[in-house]
Amino acid sequence: MNVVTDKLQVEDNKWIGTRTIRPDGADKVTGRASYAADNAMPGMIWGKVLRSPHAHARIRSIDTSKAEALPGVKAVVTAKDIVDFPIETSVMLGIQDMRWMCRNVMAREKALFHGHPIAAVAAINEEVAAAACALIVVDYEVLPHVIEIEDAIKPDAPILHDFAKFEGKPSNIAGTMTAKLGDVEAGFAEADIVVERTFRTRPIHQGYIEPQACTVSYSADGRATIWSSSQGQFMVRAMTSLLTGVPQSNIRAIPAEIGGGFGAKTIIYLEPVALLLSKKSGRPVKMVMTRDEVMRATGPTSGSFSTVKIGAKKDGTFVAAKGDFYIQAGCLPGGPLRGPVGCAFAPYDIPHVLSVGYDVVSNRSKVAAYRAPGAPLGAYAAECVIDEIAETLGMDPLEIRLKNTARSGTKAAYGATFTKVTFEETIESIQTHEHYKAPLDKNPRPGVKRGRGVASGFWYNAGGESSAQVNITEDGNVVVTTGHPDVGGSRASIANVAAELLGVDHGRVSVLIGDTASIGYSNLTGGSRVTFASAMVVTQSAEKVIGQLKERAAKIWKIDPEAVHWENGEARPAGPNAGQFPPLTLADLAARASETGGPIGAGVQLNTAGAEPGFATHVVDVEVDVDLGIIRVLRYTAAQDVGRALHPSYVEGQIQGGVVQGIGWALSEEYLYDSQGRLENAGFLDYRMPVCSDVPMIEAVMLEIPNPKHPQGVRGVGEAPIVPPLAAISNAVHDALGTRFYSLPMSPPKVLERLDQA
Amino acid sequence: MTDIRYVAPQTLDEAVSAFAAAQGSARILAGGTDLLVQMRAGIVRPGLIVDIKKITEMTEIAETAEGGFRIGAAVSGTTLAEHGSFGKAWPGVLEAINLIGSKQVQGRASPGGNLCNGSPAGDSVPAMIAAGAVVTVQGPNGRRSMPVEAVPAGPHRTSLAPGEILVSFTLPPRPAGSSDAYLRMIPRTEMDIAVVGLGANLTLQGGVVTAARIGLGAVAPTVLLVEEAGKALIGSRLDDAALEAAAAACRAACKPINDKRGTIAYRTKVAGVLLKRTVAIAAARAGGN
Numbered sequence A: 001m002n003v004v005t006d007k008l009q010v011e012d013n014k015w016i017g018t019r020t021i022r023p024d025g026a027d028k029v030t031g032r033a034s035y036a037a038d039n040a041m042p043g044m045i046w047g048k049v050l051r052s053p054h055a056h057a058r059i060r061s062i063d064t065s066k067a068e069a070l071p072g073v074k075a076v077v078t079a080k081d082i083v084d085f086p087i088e089t090s091v092m093l094g095i096q097d098m099r100w101m102c103r104n105v106m107a108r109e110k111a112l113f114h115g116h117p118i119a120a121v122a123a124i125n126e127e128v129a130a131a132a133c134a135l136i137v138v139d140y141e142v143l144p145h146v147i148e149i150e151d152a153i154k155p156d157a158p159i160l161h162d163f164a165k166f167e168g169k170p171s172n173i174a175g176t177m178t179a180k181l182g183d184v185e186a187g188f189a190e191a192d193i194v195v196e197r198t199f200r201t202r203p204i205h206q207g208y209i210e211p212q213a214c215t216v217s218y219s220a221d222g223r224a225t226i227w228s229s230s231q232g233q234f235m236v237r238a239m240t241s242l243l244t245g246v247p248q249s250n251i252r253a254i255p256a257e258i259g260g261g262f263g264a265k266t267i268i269y270l271e272p273v274a275l276l277l278s279k280k281s282g283r284p285v286k287m288v289m290t291r292d293e294v295m296r297a298t299g300p301t302s303g304s305f306s307t308v309k310i311g312a313k314k315d316g317t318f319v320a321a322k323g324d325f326y327i328q329a330g331c332l333p334g335g336p337l338r339g340p341v342g343c344a345f346a347p348y349d350i351p352h353v354l355s356v357g358y359d360v361v362s363n364r365s366k367v368a369a370y371r372a373p374g375a376p377l378g379a380y381a382a383e384c385v386i387d388e389i390a391e392t393l394g395m396d397p398l399e400i401r402l403k404n405t406a407r408s409g410t411k412a413a414y415g416a417t418f419t420k421v422t423f424e425e426t427i428e429s430i431q432t433h434e435h436y437k438a439p440l441d442k443n444p445r446p447g448v449k450r451g452r453g454v455a456s457g458f459w460y461n462a463g464g465e466s467s468a469q470v471n472i473t474e475d476g477n478v479v480v481t482t483g484h485p486d487v488g489g490s491r492a493s494i495a496n497v498a499a500e501l502l503g504v505d506h507g508r509v510s511v512l513i514g515d516t517a518s519i520g521y522s523n524l525t526g527g528s529r530v531t532f533a534s535a536m537v538v539t540q541s542a543e544k545v546i547g548q549l550k551e552r553a554a555k556i557w558k559i560d561p562e563a564v565h566w567e568n569g570e571a572r573p574a575g576p577n578a579g580q581f582p583p584l585t586l587a588d589l590a591a592r593a594s595e596t597g598g599p600i601g602a603g604v605q606l607n608t609a610g611a612e613p614g615f616a617t618h619v620v621d622v623e624v625d626v627d628l629g630i631i632r633v634l635r636y637t638a639a640q641d642v643g644r645a646l647h648p649s650y651v652e653g654q655i656q657g658g659v660v661q662g663i664g665w666a667l668s669e670e671y672l673y674d675s676q677g678r679l680e681n682a683g684f685l686d687y688r689m690p691v692c693s694d695v696p697m698i699e700a701v702m703l704e705i706p707n708p709k710h711p712q713g714v715r716g717v718g719e720a721p722i723v724p725p726l727a728a729i730s731n732a733v734h735d736a737l738g739t740r741f742y743s744l745p746m747s748p749p750k751v752l753e754r755l756d757q758a
Numbered sequence B: 001m002t003d004i005r006y007v008a009p010q011t012l013d014e015a016v017s018a019f020a021a022a023q024g025s026a027r028i029l030a031g032g033t034d035l036l037v038q039m040r041a042g043i044v045r046p047g048l049i050v051d052i053k054k055i056t057e058m059t060e061i062a063e064t065a066e067g068g069f070r071i072g073a074a075v076s077g078t079t080l081a082e083h084g085s086f087g088k089a090w091p092g093v094l095e096a097i098n099l100i101g102s103k104q105v106q107g108r109a110s111p112g113g114n115l116c117n118g119s120p121a122g123d124s125v126p127a128m129i130a131a132g133a134v135v136t137v138q139g140p141n142g143r144r145s146m147p148v149e150a151v152p153a154g155p156h157r158t159s160l161a162p163g164e165i166l167v168s169f170t171l172p173p174r175p176a177g178s179s180d181a182y183l184r185m186i187p188r189t190e191m192d193i194a195v196v197g198l199g200a201n202l203t204l205q206g207g208v209v210t211a212a213r214i215g216l217g218a219v220a221p222t223v224l225l226v227e228e229a230g231k232a233l234i235g236s237r238l239d240d241a242a243l244e245a246a247a248a249a250c251r252a253a254c255k256p257i258n259d260k261r262g263t264i265a266y267r268t269k270v271a272g273v274l275l276k277r278t279v280a281i282a283a284a285r286a287g288g289n
């Protein structure tokens, strides 16, 4: 469903806003698309990783001699081969600290989780490589381990890192982050009602279908080529460079099609290891993770332990909000504190806010980004407390949100003063939606209860560096190259933009993703930034190309370029005064490019700005089988301000995908560890992501309120939809059962246990 | 690096001799939906694979002289679903087999593989036990038969002797007023493994239960025949007291573990819930017969 609230830029669009066939579609549905593991090279050998069998152990020594002596083994690497970033000095690449990345890629002083890489072998095939791994002798001093947040922050907990101090003492709290507004204690003093609750969530894996994989070829001249799938080939190049010492100019990173990332592929695991194995062996090296390795040793997102307290007046006006968010970082510092700390209360105009995040390390794999990193954790706690306040005050849960929405000029605790806020529109859209107005039979059959819940969410969105090149081919067609791996249909959106601006048929535009040697620097595909940023650089590039086309026509007609118009893919004299000439098409001008000045094309590289934040409001109906404790989602409607939906299918896809991932988070997904700190459910059978039949069709309500700071009005859409579902579903379950769950997932045993107590 | 030999004999005798000669390093391959997964995970490393799908008796569905059915051990779920009359007589057995995996898995997965894999959570096993199926096995010392419930010996272990191959399942003739049903509790709606699975097979005459068998899966090291639950139903009109007694018998039979798939308390409670729900379905079907 599409609600366009502003006709600006919309009426005359021929391609923007239409559901064109995606450029990568045919190859994907016919199995021709080339993913990271599809690459092969002559002379290629295979790399395998030896992983720690202990959750926490000091590495006294590693003896690789037997492995190296095994016939067929070509190279072995350990942490000694990776560039060391000493603890004393932070070296940042974006939000990643190389001190932690070097220790994540290969355990250095200690093995910090079960599955932590200890060494890697390259051999003539996978079997020999695996056999060689088994021959590596590691002398471990096994240490006590700690998995859960609440255990890790106890005073007597085993400490992971001697360097981490909290309040002057060695601690597993490796850092904090605070957002503050007003005086929260004074605020609570003014409140008529205060609700304070503690919430727990479990780590969740991004669950991409494509395991991490790469092939790296290091040549005799010291130049390396990397084929891998990631959310940023430039990140792959830079991080590999930092971790191997090979300069960026000597690394070419070629992005493969990506089979899902959801944030997790904004860091790397294999590429530096494969490069070093290739360098040592002189052969191209391929590495492919198993699903077990993906689950065990690539970052899930954080579990959390949060306390949120909100104070309100009798009329529902929020006066103060406080949040303490303990966020799992995994085994090395760097949990997504910014998500809960900044986003939890951001949709609301609250005068007094204190939001504190704690970065808690424990013996789990280091977390990686996952859609709106950390924001769902904060929203879960805040939006459930808001529901409870509304219930206590006898207010409609959407009314109380509407009463407190941030508006233009509202200052958020995280620092921003909002210019244009479109939160209200998302609430009103749900309020007036048929779903919210439809009666719900709460007791449809014996043993079955139903309930409805709502929640809202916020995400910052982002701009940042992007590059594009738009070239006109000699036969008068268009090739657009950007620097962004396409995880969600961005090529389709860009094709619509380029066709629209140049006035040519969509079928004449090809959109490609450049490698690090063929396009300028482009930051990660993440944070809901790519369609925003790349549409901006593609627009500016296309405008330059149109300028060139006008100049070429002017030259042919011997008139002033100002007197040429570009319309429907043709150059035309601007008016009768300009002269009488038959139009020149793109093909005509391309054919005469050499005689009029050379090839036609232009590129733009920008640090884009103006990404306005995203807001979402969701409503969900659930059904509970009270004898089995199973919760099913019956109906789900998600309203979001999407700016301009350049390609509506992929905007809907983002919203639906985010919601489904949120449903899994709320109901079934969790990391389970045994008493030895080993992950017990490292596969899709027992790590329960929803399957198709578990979820209804998610209705995405796209509110198209153009972002005034973007040429097409684009606003990021990929993160916001995963923020509300955890609370929306929890609130619906409360509506059904009359009891509140303060921890996720609401799995059948947990639900039945609660119902039995009641 | 170890070589794997593969044979696909045409006769049972050849299969048995190849299987027995390999002395434990061989594995039988029916649909392979367990075996190949286990090989990939490095859990089993057979030196010889004996594919039994070329043997007619193993892939046949036949009606017995007495009016029952004999199902070859390697018959796939899809083949069974497409059979003209099997599903009418044994809808519970059929639905249990057809619950295994997805469309793709159904094209291969067999009841013999499901039983011989020895998982306490195998879906077809409780339904087969409830049905009173008898298996025929053949080994170096000839043929023998035994009730299905005698096959599982523990998680991933069976009572088949070395070199023995499961040949077929024989299901008894159906008296009038009989039917069966199978239900499992899984957290998802499909592509999952039973936390509890329950098969119920009933005969009713004039509204009174004259025969009842209950098979219960995933709550103990092996799938169980819960005789007490059957007894509690026989002679009743499926009134609440009888159903509650049968449910209590199922709960009492549970010897589950706490694991990643469910807690002891949860599995025990659900066993009773499934008893009532499954019996209700089987009774409704039997009434229609």
Ligand SMILES: Cc1cc2nc3c(=O)[nH]c(=O)nc-3n(C[C@H](O)[C@H](O)[C@H](O)COP(=O)(O)OP(=O)(O)OC[C@H]3O[C@@H](n4cnc5c(N)ncnc54)[C@H](O)[C@@H]3O)c2cc1C
Pocket: B027, B028, B029, B030, B031, B032, B033, B034, B035, B036, B037, B052, B073, B074, B099, B100, B101, B102, B105, B108, B109, B110, B111, B112, B113, B114, B115, B116, B117, B121, B122, B123, B124, B164, B165, B166, B167, B191, B192, B193, B194
């Ligand atoms: C995606 C997926 C989903 C699944 N879902 C389910 C599910 O929902 N429920 C469920 O119960 N199972 C499920 N399974 C497991 C599996 O499909 C079933 O157990 C199936 O019935 C096995 O049958 P098969 O013919 O493929 O057995 P195979 O893999 O061929 O054999 C299984 C084992 O039994 C032995 N064996 C097979 N036949 C004989 C014989 N005649 N005599 C002696 N030994 C024999 C084999 O050597 C092997 O050890 C699933 C598997 C997959 C891959």
